[in-house]
Amino acid sequence: MATPTGSGQARLGRDPDLAAPGAPGVTQEETRRRNLGAVLRHVHVHGPTSRAELTSRLGLNRSTIGALAADLAAAGLVTEAPTTVRRAGRPSLVVRPRSEQVYTHALSVEADRLRAARIGLGGRILDLREVDRPGGMSTFDAIGPLAGLVRDMQRAVTGDALLVGGAVAVTDTTRDRDGRIRIGGPDEALRAAFEAGLAAGPGLVAGDLADIAGVAEHVRGVAVGTDDLVYLHGDLGVSAGIIVGGRLVAGHRGHGGKVGHMVVNPYGLPCGCGSRGCWETEIGQAALLRHAGREPGGPPAVVEVLRAAAGGDRAAQAAVRQVADWLGFGVANLANVVNPGIVVFGGSLRDIYAVGAETVRRRLDAMVLPAFREHLRLRAATLGRDAALIGAAELAFAELLADPLNVGAAGRSGTGPTPA
Amino acid sequence: MATPTGSGQARLGRDPDLAAPGAPGVTQEETRRRNLGAVLRHVHVHGPTSRAELTSRLGLNRSTIGALAADLAAAGLVTEAPTTVRRAGRPSLVVRPRSEQVYTHALSVEADRLRAARIGLGGRILDLREVDRPGGMSTFDAIGPLAGLVRDMQRAVTGDALLVGGAVAVTDTTRDRDGRIRIGGPDEALRAAFEAGLAAGPGLVAGDLADIAGVAEHVRGVAVGTDDLVYLHGDLGVSAGIIVGGRLVAGHRGHGGKVGHMVVNPYGLPCGCGSRGCWETEIGQAALLRHAGREPGGPPAVVEVLRAAAGGDRAAQAAVRQVADWLGFGVANLANVVNPGIVVFGGSLRDIYAVGAETVRRRLDAMVLPAFREHLRLRAATLGRDAALIGAAELAFAELLADPLNVGAAGRSGTGPTPA
Numbered sequence: 001m002a003t004p005t006g007s008g009q010a011r012l013g014r015d016p017d018l019a020a021p022g023a024p025g026v027t028q029e030e031t032r033r034r035n036l037g038a039v040l041r042h043v044h045v046h047g048p049t050s051r052a053e054l055t056s057r058l059g060l061n062r063s064t065i066g067a068l069a070a071d072l073a074a075a076g077l078v079t080e081a082p083t084t085v086r087r088a089g090r091p092s093l094v095v096r097p098r099s100e101q102v103y104t105h106a107l108s109v110e111a112d113r114l115r116a117a118r119i120g121l122g123g124r125i126l127d128l129r130e131v132d133r134p135g136g137m138s139t140f141d142a143i144g145p146l147a148g149l150v151r152d153m154q155r156a157v158t159g160d161a162l163l164v165g166g167a168v169a170v171t172d173t174t175r176d177r178d179g180r181i182r183i184g185g186p187d188e189a190l191r192a193a194f195e196a197g198l199a200a201g202p203g204l205v206a207g208d209l210a211d212i213a214g215v216a217e218h219v220r221g222v223a224v225g226t227d228d229l230v231y232l233h234g235d236l237g238v239s240a241g242i243i244v245g246g247r248l249v250a251g252h253r254g255h256g257g258k259v260g261h262m263v264v265n266p267y268g269l270p271c272g273c274g275s276r277g278c279w280e281t282e283i284g285q286a287a288l289l290r291h292a293g294r295e296p297g298g299p300p301a302v303v304e305v306l307r308a309a310a311g312g313d314r315a316a317q318a319a320v321r322q323v324a325d326w327l328g329f330g331v332a333n334l335a336n337v338v339n340p341g342i343v344v345f346g347g348s349l350r351d352i353y354a355v356g357a358e359t360v361r362r363r364l365d366a367m368v369l370p371a372f373r374e375h376l377r378l379r380a381a382t383l384g385r386d387a388a389l390i391g392a393a394e395l396a397f398a399e400l401l402a403d404p405l406n407v408g409a410a411g412r413s414g415t416g417p418t419p420a
Numbered sequence: 421m422a423t424p425t426g427s428g429q430a431r432l433g434r435d436p437d438l439a440a441p442g443a444p445g446v447t448q449e450e451t452r453r454r455n456l457g458a459v460l461r462h463v464h465v466h467g468p469t470s471r472a473e474l475t476s477r478l479g480l481n482r483s484t485i486g487a488l489a490a491d492l493a494a495a496g497l498v499t500e501a502p503t504t505v506r507r508a509g510r511p512s513l514v515v516r517p518r519s520e521q522v523y524t525h526a527l528s529v530e531a532d533r534l535r536a537a538r539i540g541l542g543g544r545i546l547d548l549r550e551v552d553r554p555g556g557m558s559t560f561d562a563i564g565p566l567a568g569l570v571r572d573m574q575r576a577v578t579g580d581a582l583l584v585g586g587a588v589a590v591t592d593t594t595r596d597r598d599g600r601i602r603i604g605g606p607d608e609a610l611r612a613a614f615e616a617g618l619a620a621g622p623g624l625v626a627g628d629l630a631d632i633a634g635v636a637e638h639v640r641g642v643a644v645g646t647d648d649l650v651y652l653h654g655d656l657g658v659s660a661g662i663i664v665g666g667r668l669v670a671g672h673r674g675h676g677g678k679v680g681h682m683v684v685n686p687y688g689l690p691c692g693c694g695s696r697g698c699w700e701t702e703i704g705q706a707a708l709l710r711h712a713g714r715e716p717g718g719p720p721a722v723v724e725v726l727r728a729a730a731g732g733d734r735a736a737q738a739a740v741r742q743v744a745d746w747l748g749f750g751v752a753n754l755a756n757v758v759n760p761g762i763v764v765f766g767g768s769l770r771d772i773y774a775v776g777a778e779t780v781r782r783r784l785d786a787m788v789l790p791a792f793r794e795h796l797r798l799r800a801a802t803l804g805r806d807a808a809l810i811g812a813a814e815l816a817f818a819e820l821l822a823d824p825l826n827v828g829a830a831g832r833s834g835t836g837p838t839p840a
Binding site: 025027057058240242245249259262265266267273275332333336339372 | 484667679684686752
């Protein structure tokens with residue numbers, strides 16, 4: 001039987017056009033933009049690469065790659081130089097991202113810290129500053145201190161550097177001054193306020209911290225090479241960055257992945273969101289302290305319980321097991337719904353997983369459909385706290401990578417930020 | 421502040437390249453393929469369209485559209501003719517899909533029926549045949565009868581018709597002869613067996629019925645225009661087709677959307693999958709009969725309970741409410757995870773929703789985060805039983821739409837199927 005190319009698949013959904021009835025056509029300019037973006041993205045993600053390798057990796061011919069690389073070099077985004085290693089045949093020029101010169105502002109509003117970094121093309125952290133975030137400080141109130149960190153960083157920037165974008169990762173839960181947990185990811189008003197407050201360079205993107213940290217682990221962390229992943233982030237609350245087929249599940253209103261508010265225990269405790277028995281009430285930091293018989297407290301109290309468990313304290317061990325059991329319960333549900341190749345544990349859930357991996361796994365064995373379980377890897381996050389900043393930089397670079405010459409030119413004409 | 425084009429977004433994930441570190445370049449041939457596909461897809465989804473309108477809809481210039489349409493016409497995929505309606509100015513040729521000549525085989529293995537259709541470009545059902553599926557008939561055993569239906573249909577096909585693909589939608593639950601429910605979506609072995617059994621034309625795609633019916637509702641049903649949707653299908657079990665950002669959530673192994681095996685009730689009944697308290701145990705057909713105090717039975721028994729509820733029977737009404745309550749519970753969890761714009765109820769869940777919409781809505785009000793709830797529409801499926809076939813045809817057309825001239829030519833050279 002004749003089987004045309006690409007048929008014979010038992011899997012669905014890999015065709016990006018399958019469910020996209022309104023796909024537009026592709027113009028010549030669009031083709032050029034995409035190819036410039038593909039070259040720049042390759043060196044941004046994989047580091048310095050020879051023209052010869054780019055030719056084979058991107059499936060374009062040698063002269064096209066040469067022209068694209070020359071255009072990117074002329075725009076100041078990459079450099080080209082002969083490789084220092086001598087090989088047989090004609091030497092191929094190596095294309096390098098100009099990491100020191102082309103950079104973004106990456107910011108994070110975390111449960112207890114505010115952080116700001118300058119991150120260069122290629123994902124290099126050029127500068128990083130941080131301050132405490134006092135309990136009760138709203139996300140809007142965090143704009144002032146973050147703008148201060150950005151101004152401090154900008155004083156050290158040399159004249160020919162090019163700011164191409166900015167992004168802020170915002171945790172979706174914060175604790176009010178009275179200790180109550182508040183829920184609410186970034187919205188357009190918050191983004192605009194950040195943009196105004198920073199008063200520097202090109203536009204700003206805002207997103208949920210878990211989404212953004214998930215992107216970071218996918219592009220530069222433990223989930224490289226897996227296009228279907230669930231990144232779980234725990235701090236005061238619990239949220240997820242879900243990537244399906246290589247793309248973030250942003251949701252209809254940009255708020256996908258609020259997994260902390262799946263109800264796992266219909267007979268459970270009231271949750272700050274107004275519901276009852278949310279996952280957060282069983283695996284959040286407060287749950288661990290509660291199960292351990294301790295007073296409510298912040299991250300230090302959580303660390304203490306984890307240390308006690310590692311040191312053999314029975315009550316602490318039982319508390320970690322109980323949280324790990326509910327952790328596995330929710331992961332199993334997500335696995336049956338999304339069928340990820342990998343689940344990554346970040347933030348405080350990384351610590352729970354480190355101690356309670358066996359308990360988590362036992363839950364999965366009991367609840368996840370066998371066909372899914374077989375191929376499901378569980379991993380601790382590897383980028384640690386920097387994931388939010390590294391992911392924010394990826395977001396901030398997205399526009400440059402989608403249209404390198406246009407954004408490069410816009411940034412240059414503005415000669416970067418002029419701090420107030 | 422200078423804001424480059426496209427920035428200023430508070431939402432993530434709309435950039436298809438954001439989390440795709442390995443995007444290849446675009447060659448000229450690829451550009452042409454994509455544009456041919458865009459034109460053909462447009463008339464396939466939206467019906468006959470003038471060249472002028474294609475020009476504005478696809479963002480390509482007039483001469484490019486003219487050349488693309490001519491190529492598609494030469495390949496026998498569309499016709500071009502002047503519009504019959506007189507307007508001012510030069511008349512624009514109307515491009516029409518050749519629905520009678522260019523077709524696919526769309527098959528479905530449902531809980532209690534086997535169905536086969538010939539569906540033409542543009543989504544027109546040209547022929548449809550069906551037979552009962554006896555309890556206990558495995559999916560493999562369904563191949564023979566379905567191949568028979570296909571042979572019958574092929575006898576009526578005229579010489580110049582062009583078979584461009586086939587797809588089969590398989591429900592992921594079937595009842596064994598002993599009444600036990602078995603779980604397992606299509607895999608590569610099943611797909612290959614179908615392909616061999618049909619022995620007709622180009623390759624065959626296999627997918628979960630819920631995924632495929634979800635695609636149908638997205639492309640031609642109640643969810644047109646919404647790119648983030650959850651389609652829920654109930655028969656013996658419960659499964660979902662989840663579409664995010666316009667793409668099906670296929671999952672790491674092609675098995676996304678097994679929502680029937682989310683555990684909603686940790687203290688619930690054992691499930692056929694080996695777990696306990698799965699959503700299926702609370703909202704499947706068996707649950708409705710159980711709550712109504714009836715003996716286990718098939719679809720007729722379910723219909724009887726629904727009729728009794730509509731007729732005022734208290735016990736039946738209470739049973740529907742109880743199932744609707746758990747239906748809302750699971751939908752709320754999915755909404756918090758995926759943040760869809762619309763949830764569509766299909767199969768037996770359509771009937772539950774029709775009677776218990778208020779109960780479902782009450783659960784969502786209690787459990788879904790307010791920011792999500794506001795924009796969430798709940799709808800009954802509109803394509804009914806044909807959704808599986810219409811969606812299967814979309815899958816089967818995907819290859820043609822991705823590369824119209826290549827697939828068209830391959831189909832033609834084989835002069836279509838030669839039924840045994």
